[in-house]
Amino acid sequence: MPDTVTGPHVAHVEAVESLVAGRPEDTVRLLKPLADAGGLSFETRLALTKAYLLLDRGEEASRELEVLTAAGPPPDKGLHAYLGLLDAWASALASRPEDALRQLDEVGRIDPRMERAARRLRLRIEKGEPAAIRF
Numbered sequence: 001m002p003d004t005v006t007g008p009h010v011a012h013v014e015a016v017e018s019l020v021a022g023r024p025e026d027t028v029r030l031l032k033p034l035a036d037a038g039g040l041s042f043e044t045r046l047a048l049t050k051a052y053l054l055l056d057r058g059e060e061a062s063r064e065l066e067v068l069t070a071a072g073p074p075p076d077k078g079l080h081a082y083l084g085l086l087d088a089w090a091s092a093l094a095s096r097p098e099d100a101l102r103q104l105d106e107v108g109r110i111d112p113r114m115e116r117a118a119r120r121l122r123l124r125i126e127k128g129e130p131a132a133i134r135f
Contacts, residue, residue, distance in 0.1 A: 008034055012044045019047055019054075027051035035064070042068060049086060053131070058093025065090060073110075081111035081118075088121060089131040100125050 011030050018026035031048040034040050040048065045068055052061035065087050073080045084107040091100035104122045108115035124131055 008039055008041070008044065012041070012047070015044065015051075016047050019051055024051035024054040028055065035067075049090075053086065053089055053093065056093050056130075058090045058095075061090035062087065062094060077111040078113065081107045081114035084110060085114065085117055085121060088118075088125070092125045092131060097125055 011034055015027040015030040018024070018030065027047060028051050031040065031044060031051070035045060035048055045064055049061050049064040049068065052058075052064060065083060069083060074083065084103055088100040088103040088107070091097070091103060101122060104118040104125075107118040121131055
């Protein structure tokens with residue numbers, strides 16, 4: 001895989017392909033320079049966030065989630081709750097389990113359809129097990 005790409009759209013496509021193929025390190029390599037330059041769409045930054053989570057890099061994932069939600073929570077409750085799950089996972093990876101558990105309490109209130117996923121992640125965090133969120 002080349003170290004450079006011709007533009008943000010090509011980077012997004014190659015990064016998502018890398019993520020799906022189980023190569024999150026390639027996703028980070030492709031997208032981090034664009035993120036640093038502020039040139040990522042919401043979807044592309046979300047792919048970078050997921051790559052950081054898969055690499056157990058909670059602090060970086062938290063920073064990306066902060067950028068994603070800087071303008072406020074998404075209007076879609078499902079997406080808002082999903083980002084809350086990812087944020088809880090990032091907090092757990094960053095050795096902030098209390099924050100993660102607080103965030104999980106909020107996920108079920110945002111969207112009751114995500115309550116089961118929040119409970120499952122809560123159990124994993126309480127047991128000290130790695131998260132197992134599927135994308």
